[in-house]
Amino acid sequence: MPRFAANLSMMFTEVAFLDRFEAAAAAGFDAVEFLFPYEHPPEAIAERLKAHGLTQALFNLPPGDFAAGERGIACLPDRAGELRDGAETALAYARATGVMRLHMMAGLGSRQDAAAVDAYRDAVVFAAGRLADAGIDLVLEPINGRDMPGYFLDDFDWTAALIAELGLPNVKLQFDIYHRQIMRGDVATAMAALMPIIGHVQVASVPLRHEPMTGELNDSFLFAELDRLGYAGFVGCEYRPAGATTDGLGWFHGAPPARGRAA
Numbered sequence: 725m726p727r728f729a730a731n732l733s734m735m736f737t738e739v740a741f742l743d744r745f746e747a748a749a750a751a752g753f754d755a756v757e758f759l760f761p762y763e764h765p766p767e768a769i770a771e772r773l774k775a776h777g778l779t780q781a782l783f784n785l786p787p788g789d790f791a792a793g794e795r796g797i798a799c800l801p802d803r804a805g806e807l808r809d810g811a812e813t814a815l816a817y818a819r820a821t822g823v824m825r826l827h828m829m830a831g832l833g834s835r836q837d838a839a840a841v842d843a844y845r846d847a848v849v850f851a852a853g854r855l856a857d858a859g860i861d862l863v864l865e866p867i868n869g870r871d872m873p874g875y876f877l878d879d880f881d882w883t884a885a886l887i888a889e890l891g892l893p894n895v896k897l898q899f900d901i902y903h904r905q906i907m908r909g910d911v912a913t914a915m916a917a918l919m920p921i922i923g924h925v926q927v928a929s930v931p932l933r934h935e936p937m938t939g940e941l942n943d944s945f946l947f948a949e950l951d952r953l954g955y956a957g958f959v960g961c962e963y964r965p966a967g968a969t970t971d972g973l974g975w976f977h978g979a980p981p982a983r984g985r986a987a
């Protein structure tokens with residue numbers, strides 16, 4: 725089985741953010757990821773990781789005003805300065821937590837807009853350069869437009885082509901199985917084809933974004949495929965538990981898959 729990381733933005737939300745580290749460790753996880761750490765000092769996050777023997781698998785660069793609906797700023801030409809500052813902030817948290825990959829959200833915008841494409845490309849090159857100095861990968865994640873209408877990076881092929889064109893060794897693909905299935909399907913074949921550039925994987929059931937093994941995909945098969953393909957990274961459990969987080973961890977502890985939608 726792959727190495728799973730509990731996503732603390734979606735899982736264990738029964739307790740306060742800093743208490744989710746202990747909850748994840750108690751449930752058997754040895755790694756965590758989350759959207760953003762920035763409401764807490766880096767030392768506080770580092771202390772929780774250390775106290776509970778957890779590895780930080782991933783988090784995101786600052787995304788602009790997330791509460792106001794922004795979903796990253798990388799494709800916004802007039803936000804380049806803020807993006808650069810954000811990379812420094814993320815690096816401070818990276819140093820404290822030891823994380824080895826960071827995701828940069830693209831923002832809302834159109835790939836038909838040349839200025840947005842240029843801004844995004846520049847942002848990727850800049851962030852990759854800064855992160856490379858620290859030995860950290862930059863991962864780019866295509867996100868489906870049903871969950872995030874108007875999101876700039878909603879195409880796997882375009883993202884893979886950009887990564888190939890840039891040829892920067894620390895720029896990789898964040899392959900979220902949930903988004904891939906909604907956007908294009910053909911998950912196992914895409915995973916195999918894209919494996920050379922995959923830097924992080926995430927999973928949730930489709931269509932409800934609940935626990936793995938409860939939706940339309942055969943997640944056991946996909947996890948075995950990741951092993952067969954030699955994927956050595958983390959699989960982030962980026963799902964909204966259908967009920968209490970711990971009640972839904974049967975899939976993680978090897979229980980047989982559920983059948984049909986949760987009631």
Ligand SMILES: O=C(O)C(=O)[C@@H](O)CO
Nearest residue numbers: 759784827829865867900
């Ligand atoms: O929506 C997703 O899928 C994500 O991974 C976001 O959390 C952006 O990182």
Ligand SMILES: [Mg+2]
Nearest residue numbers: 865900926962
């Ligand atoms: Mg994701």
